[in-house]
Amino acid sequence: MAVMRALLYLRLMMVRNVLIAFLRRMRQPRYLFGLAMALAYFWLVFFKRPNQLPPMQAENSDSFELTAAFFLSVVAMGIWLLPGDKPSLRFSEAEVSFLFPAPLKRSQLIHYKLVTGMLSGLLGALFFTLLSARFTSGSGQSLRLAGGWWFLLNIISLHDTGAAFTLVRLGTGKAVVWLRRGGVAALMLLFVILVGYLIVHQQTQTLHKLLAPARFLVQPFFASGLAYVRSMAFLLLLFAVHYWWVLRMETPFEEASMALASKRAEVLAKMRAGKSVRIAGKARPRREPFVLRPRMPVELVLLWKNLMLLPPYLNRRVFVASALVIGFGMRWLRHEGGYAGQAAAGTFGMIALILMGYMLLFAPQVVRNDVRSDLAQGDLMKAWPLPGWRIVLGSLLAPVLVMSALAWLFLLTAATGIQAEGKLTPWLTLELKASLAACAAIAMPVLSALLLIGPNAIALYFPAWSQTGMSSQRGFDAMGLRLLLMAGQLILLLVTLLPPILLAMLVFYLSQWFASQTVGMVLATVAGLLVLLLEILYAIHLLGERFEQLDIGAELRQ
Amino acid sequence: MIAVDGFSKYYGNFAAVRELDFRVKAGEVLGLVGPNGAGKTTTLRCISGIIPATAGNLQIAGINIADDPVAAKRQLAFFADEPRLFDHLTVQQHLNFSARIYQVEEYEERAQQLLEQMELVDKRDQLPAELSRGMKQKLVIACGLLHSPSVLFFDEPLTGLDPLGIRRMKQTIKRLASEKGAAIILSSHLLGLLEEVCTHVLIMKKGEKVALGPLNEVVQQYSNGDSGVSLEEVFLRATGGSED
Known part of the structure; x- marks a missing residue:
């Protein structure tokens, strides 16, 4: 508990100092003016609705739900397709430097990362809520959407981590990885073809059944009343299962996390320096655009x-x-x-x-x-x-x-x-x-x-x-x-x-x-x-x- | 204090470190040297429990790091080659955080002492962006020493320090070993530093031990009968002076 309090102290102090720095900057009129401009821009983009939208028709709502469920299914399959042989959690270089040699259990490190990820997920949920609220109507919609987005984003993130951890335990040899990728890719292709077939032949019932698991996940965005409460309860349960799954995996993540932290720090330093960020590829000497001569202007x-x-x-x-x-x-x-x-x-x-x-x-x-x-x-x-x-x-x-x-x-x-x-x-x-x-x-x-x-x-x-x-x-x-x-x-x-x-x-x-x-x-x-x-x-x-x-x-x- | 038996670290089929055995007793400073890619940093990271070893028995103050990493890590401090700090924590908050993470009771007095020793008292409310590299390094060391570790690992500790900082760092390492009885492993390419502060030396090449022992014995071993042979000369003779 003392350790978790220390990690909480770390986060609170960082947030506090960021806020203090922000408020200090606001003492300068140019930044205050800049803030006013940005707020006005966001208000225009996100909050100023031209007209109150009419309630969504039932058939439209169903189409939207099925489309969302389809894309979510593809994302879920993609999560099992992509991971390589090195699962990682996102730590900063400072976190690696202070927390990895510290007397912390691996589970505490994972807890810390998952909880901070959930807090960061609040920002993502806020953004998507503002975006999606433009297309909905009714009182209390924003809160309903925010809850749905927060759970959805966190479940996807946990699923991603859990899948990467699990796949490493299943085997990291090249043959195993490519066999798995081939299998998942084939499954994805089959899924897309099947969905296409069902749409063309208007077999809606079967389509509903096929997309049922993902439909449960997106239901908070379309349901109301008791149905909304039921769908949120389901998301809560799914979230808890995912959290338990990730925590239970005894997969080493330290080395890949350190490499990732170092890479992210490098990318961040490049971005801050205004340089181009090229992730892939090895730097090679460039062909000269023209020959430099000694007396050239x-x-x-x-x-x-x-x-x-x-x-x-x-x-x-x-x-x-x-x-x-x-x-x-x-x-x-x-x-x-x-x-x-x-x-x-x-x-x-x-x-x-x-x-x-x-x-x-x-x-x-x-x-x-x-x-x-x-x-x-x-x-x-x-x-x-x-x-x-x-x-x-x-x-x-x-x-x-x-x-x-x-x-x-x-x-x-x-x-x-x-x-x-x-x-x-x-x-x-x-x-x-x-x-x-x-x-x-x-x-x-x-x-x-x-x-x-x-x-x-x-x-x-x-x-x-x-x-x-x-x-x-x-x-x-x-x-x-x-x-x-x-x-x-x-x-x-x-x-x-x-x-x-x-x-x-x-x-x-x-x-x-x-x-x-x-x-x-x-x-x-x-x-x-x-x-x-x-x-x-x-x-x-x-x-x-x-x-x-x-x-x-x-x-x-x- | 530090006991390493049969330690190996593999990345796939590549052996970063192979079958390493050594001991570092209380009050000893072991200098870890070798060409680039010899496995020095990997060795330090594995012994300090930052990354898992592939094989071997690694003990810190009698505690096996694989069996009880938390208890073992309470005894050690690891100082990386680059001072990596939290952008949004002040100097004092870094110390507060370190005290909490290592559960140091009533740390305030000790933190004040360290701030004075490291000449950071007037910087206590500043953020890392406002500190020079040398000051950042000092802050990292202050944070690492707050819980009074008995085992210390330094990876290239003099990088970016000014002459005064270098002298202070050498004094700190010597004092920790001689007065506090700490066991220290120090990895560096600066062989002059090792000659000044180390009692023992371990020369590695391509993940394997080339020479190990008290500094004077290793020098003797590679002196070929010459007198006044430097550690630099010993290093070149032992490793051939290249990575391959």
């Missing part, structure tokens, strides 16, 4: 360095191969695929344009091997005999190249897919299509640079707010701040785009007096891009000055 040297840090699949060969596949594939569809092929090519083209829009919007948040990741080596880079603007420019080149390459592939798909003077686009002449595509292709690197300026400016001007290479702010309030920063970034983008767009429109209008529409478009694009380029160069100059003055350590301590 430093911007290209930084480009080389950041290209080397990209995932291996983002390389020149993949780009060329993709372009060839798209080019020849679209040509084949248009010329050999008949009417259906032409329609498909047109659809692909339109989808590519939409995807390009999304890519331009979100890639600056994902492709981060620029100033944001370089800030981790900020002190080293500041020691280089270079002006700040050259370092910023060099750091931006790699993500600009990646975004441009992706955009060019999307543009190629659109240009080859969308038919000139087609039924839906009679105004799109071949000449206009070609000039539009060429102008967009020329504009992409400049546009990508502009889109990347915002996140990099935030990293340099507000490093404590932004997720830089050195650290990241976590928590509800920090999430609100990021939402705020994204909105600010969008406004900044619109303001920056306004002058070049206005100039381009003016040039296009004036050029109509002396040139064709196509020539006018090219002239307008060039004029707009020149203004945009000037804006970007000025922004890089400002960011360079900021980089030179930045004391990253002092900023992150704030």
Whole structure:
């Protein structure tokens, strides 16, 4: 009992200190404001219901229950399919360091882990309750759902641990593991086929019987009154049986848990450092994107360095191969695929344009091997005999190249897919299509640079707010701040785009007096891009000055 | 204090440690040396009950660690190469937690002494993120010494310490052995440290014992008649200086 009190002390103190740190942070208005933003966002997403939903029809409820039961059955079978030969419980490195050499029984360690897992399960239950409450109605629904979710998530988690422990006792030889996996996979396939057969042949009674075990688990979400109490009692019993099952297993878990803790710590450290987390695969030397020469401009040297840090699949060969596949594939569809092929090519083209829009919007948040990741080596880079603007420019080149390459592939798909003077686009002449595509292709690197300026400016001007290479702010309030920063970034983008767009429109209008529409478009694009380029160069100059003055350590301590 | 007989640890078919036998008596400091992958850390982890041994009889203060791990662990402290602390516990709370987990009665005075010894008194309300690596190491040691263990295991104890920290650590290890009569096993690549603090040495290679005995006897064994041979030279002669 004294030991369990000690473990309880550990948890209570940790929660208390986290709360104290959170409240301390709230003394700063920016974090308080961030919290308000995040709360408003959650309220809009989870609580603001457009209208009270009508009660669910009985047949709909039955379909939902059967669907949920089907997926739950697949998950349960998957639990027996996946485990390898090393079962583990999730301990942190600190827990391994303090608890494993301590005078604790193995059962006490398991108790501790299971109980803390259940407490963490409360958060999961809360999240799923908020999510699922949007689709239900009636008083007391949230509490009913929360209870169901908590039991369901914990039973799945206990089943997962129990299965892993049991399977190790059954044998860990390669042959045994693959035999078991083969057997379970075959069973899963048979189950899916059987369910499909019963649905097609409308044998509802048999389907109900087949899915009966899983239906019991999901019943709290669909039942009410006495039926709800009965289903919760069943879950409680099942939960107790699972707990007893896991506790009774005398399976060694220490080594796998230590390895897992170490791996998780490594992943966490990488995430906190803003580096990419690649779980699988062994690190191998990368092929150089281009040969470094002694007298190469430093911007290209930084480009080389950041290209080397990209995932291996983002390389020149993949780009060329993709372009060839798209080019020849679209040509084949248009010329050999008949009417259906032409329609498909047109659809692909339109989808590519939409995807390009999304890519331009979100890639600056994902492709981060620029100033944001370089800030981790900020002190080293500041020691280089270079002006700040050259370092910023060099750091931006790699993500600009990646975004441009992706955009060019999307543009190629659109240009080859969308038919000139087609039924839906009679105004799109071949000449206009070609000039539009060429102008967009020329504009992409400049546009990508502009889109990347915002996140990099935030990293340099507000490093404590932004997720830089050195650290990241976590928590509800920090999430609100990021939402705020994204909105600010969008406004900044619109303001920056306004002058070049206005100039381009003016040039296009004036050029109509002396040139064709196509020539006018090219002239307008060039004029707009020149203004945009000037804006970007000025922004890089400002960011360079900021980089030179930045004391990253002092900023992150704030 | 520490008795190891026929200890082996296998991972599948791979033998991390094979048929190891040795004793460490009260007041002795055994230096565990060997190339990378020799099985030093595995040995320390198994003897301290962190992971189970595949075979062998491992005793701590006369208690078999496999039969009664709880009683055996009450007698020992294990210090890993990296100080791993709870992000959200303060220095004082780490000590409070350790006292509770080892059920140390009226620990406050002892905790205060340790904080003073480790120069952590003014850091007692700080979180690990606010401590330097050396201070974190000191905190881990303070937590480990709180229950006055009679058997101690150190895995690379000097990693990341400043010169003063290194001197203090060496003094602590020597004092624990000589004044408190603790049995200590110390694994390190820093052979100079071992020469200074160890009474005995165990040289391992590929999971097997290469040499074992009092430091001067092992040095003598590999001196080939030369005088003033260092432990570094002994290590190189005994292991060939490589992992293979």
